Amino acid sequence: MKSISCDVLVVGSGPAGLAAALEARQTGAQEVLLLERNDELGGILQQCIHTGFGLREFGQDLSGPEYAWRWIDQVHDAGLQVLSETMVLSVDATRRVVATSKALGMIEILPRALVLAMGCRERPRGALAIPGTRPAGVYTAGTAQRLVNIDGYMPGNRFVILGSGDIGMIMARRLTLEGAEVAAVCEILPYLSGLRRNLVQCIRDYDIPLHLCTTVTEVRGQDRVTSVVVSGVDADRRPLPGTEREIPCDTLLLSVGLVPENELTRMAGASMDAVTGGPRVNEGYATDIPGIFAAGNVVHVYDLVDDVSQAARIAGRSAARYACSTQAPTGPTVRLVAGENVRAVVPQLVHPAALEQESIALHMRVRTPIEAPVNLDLRLGERTLLSRRFRYVRPAEMLTLTLPQRLAGELAGATELSVHVRT
Amino acid sequence: MPDATYDVIIVGAGVVGAHIARQLSRYRLRTLLLDKAADVGDGTTKANTAIVHAGYDARPGSKKALFNVAGNAMFDQVCAELDVEFDRCGTYVVATSETDLATLQDLASRGRANGVTGLELISGEEMRRREPGLTEAATGALYAPTGGIVDPFALCFAAAENAVSNGVELALNTTVSRLLLEGNRVVGVDTNRGMFRSRWTIIAAGLHADDLMRTAGLEGLVIRPRKGEYFVLDRAARSQLRNVLFPCPTPVSKGIMVTPTIHGNILLGPTANDVDDKEDLGTTAAGLNETLTGALKLIPGLDPRLMIRSFTGLRATGSTGDFEISTPAERPGLLVLAGIESPGLTASPAIALHVVDMLREAGLTLQERPEYVPTRKGIPRFSLMTTAEQEALIAQDARYGRVVCRCETVTEGEVVAACHSPIPARTYDALKRRTRIGTGRCQGGFDLPLVLEIMAREYNVSPLEITQKGGASALVFRRTKEVGL
Structure with missing residues (x-):
């Protein structure tokens, strides 16, 4: 070898x-x-x-x-x-x-x-365990994107898109431009998974119906998809009996994470x-x-x-x-911990010694959207070291908080910092 | 029957039909193997628990018991000859109550009566030692060292390929509408591709055996589909389970089990619900929930987030409760196999031998072909090779150096080989069963466009003609920039 x-x-x-x-x-x-x-x-x-x-x-x-x-x-x-x-x-x-x-x-x-x-x-579909048959015509949005944009083939004519991730919304527009019909974009959450700009430019501008709090509960069709059943969901994302609606389509695109x-x-x-x-x-x-x-x-x-x-x-x-x-970088490290309404923080560890050399950007996402001004606080114990104000926060949009070099001294000897988002 | 084209027609290329075809290919016979699907093994064979059962379940004296134990004993040799992955890893039935312990005793004595060797009752403590993730509720277990796991797809297509290599003709996409009768005698079949005449017709049509019998006026036997829903977990879950575990059986089913698969995934299931529709292969929210709940009863720590696929299988449950293997006296020329539900996969090689004996006794002349080759070699499996073997393979053919399925590490070379095997993989699903492509955690998201391109090139067709499973299951509809709809 x-x-x-x-x-x-x-x-x-x-x-x-x-x-x-x-x-x-x-x-x-x-x-x-x-x-x-x-x-x-x-x-x-x-x-x-x-x-x-x-x-x-x-x-x-x-x-x-x-x-x-x-x-x-x-x-x-x-x-x-x-x-x-x-x-x-x-x-x-x-x-x-x-x-x-x-x-x-x-x-x-x-x-x-x-x-x-x-x-x-x-x-993929399997990770969601969507019930129903196993026909051809269930693709992830990215696979469809590759088929259309690289290989030059249309994977279907009438689509339902599950998930409001960015690739799904972008494909909704792309498929429409190629003469296909996007019958619906369904999102199980009460808010968008992707960026707001894609909602405007890819969904609304093309009059594509977007259904929030809605998911696909059954795939139908033997050889090829013939329809999907969509249902409204409750606050725990469980399908609500009685809200089922069948949408004829030949393709189900998944943009679910x-x-x-x-x-x-x-x-x-x-x-x-x-x-x-x-x-x-x-x-x-x-x-x-x-x-x-x-x-x-x-x-x-x-x-x-x-x-x-x-x-x-x-x-x-x-x-x-x-x-x-x-x-x-050597020396002790400080752990960064996700606090109130923060899903995760990257990087997870910081060397105070490295902060002496240059500032460090922390990236994080919130768990739930807040459509009102909020503070993003960095705390050492109960003490707030740094705070940044945002007009709103959404899980789809990553937040950045930059640790300035001047905080290096404060971090020396600390073991844990936490970040919190609150109104 | 001077005008018969074939000596034997086998209707149904599932695991039973394929093994019969292979056994018949030893002899100077003209044999035709038919299936309505675009690939062999597309019915019950492709959607089951993939267990080689030891043989303690069936009632002593039943055909199920007889062929289960006989079939089980054949697996080492059959799988070696056919290059099929098989692991005689042993299986366990786990008791979780005092009543269950009594059931284990019954199973053990039933097994011994059936001729199952090595059965052993072990304590709950010992069972938990062997399976650290097992429920605390385990009170004991029955260990069956002769049980195992197998690749059920390969067991079928390998036998069918071996039959084809030995001269059996295969007709896929061929649906039999009725049996042809001359007087009382069955003289062949009528299909969507015309009539085929034969001296013997063998029904190995799984769920549809009764429908075919009815076309020849044979009433009485009814096949009722019994639905089983399954989950497949990612290989990453493999460390959560060591053994093949059954719960204690109920009168309708062996219960929801958890088992490693031969390919390193974990399989959960099946449910058991009688349905009316023989095409009802849909999963349901209730069924999948039942599967998961059942599996967690055995291994509470299984991580459901590692699910990568769910599917449904239909058992061909016959009204007699046993395998029906007979040559109805009122319809000479016909051999019927019906109700071959579990342990059908295990029994299939033994059933095939028995069918040959039945035909011989019924007067079919069986003359050995000296050129018969009992072995079959599968396509290379890059991911299972040592680095040195991989190196040698790429040196021979650079296409083995290009990985097209990242999750299962399947190479372009393997896809090409599957396109040119004795039964070419004409559909995406056929290719998947031959190569494992698209069976990993991304479920084909990455490989599909590449596979379309390779298959189109190898078969010299447009990607528009490649289907997932034959019929109207096209994967792409038209070129971009063409007006559709």
């Missing part, structure tokens, strides 16, 4: 992998190797032909492929090594990576630092956060396995690609520093 060593190995070339690899090189890592299982770089960006990417990174409203190519060009210009059609099969705690590659066969890679950037995957793809992370033995579904990381996006870092949606699911690129830069930088000097 061919054995390759390098300074930094990045697994996955979506927005996170591209930014991490490039940043690793710019931080001083000489040999940076980027692996991609597909035949081209860019990951899911390549099928996201809608705009909305790059407003912060490039000050422009770009499509997914345009955004990807801005990065891919830089990766090529920087002379990074790239292996596409290469899939990692295993990773261990010593960072020994085994991959299969169409060009090279089985390869072993022994990097000084490893960045995991595999992204996330969509929850994304799950960080962390099989390799688990294989390496990294500690996981049960709420985010990603590894527990520190301010440098280092996992608790020395030399293994995580970037982008493997850590937690982001809503904007620009945020992915920014966080991945930090991971790439940390990986390069580790590879070049085997340096990692």
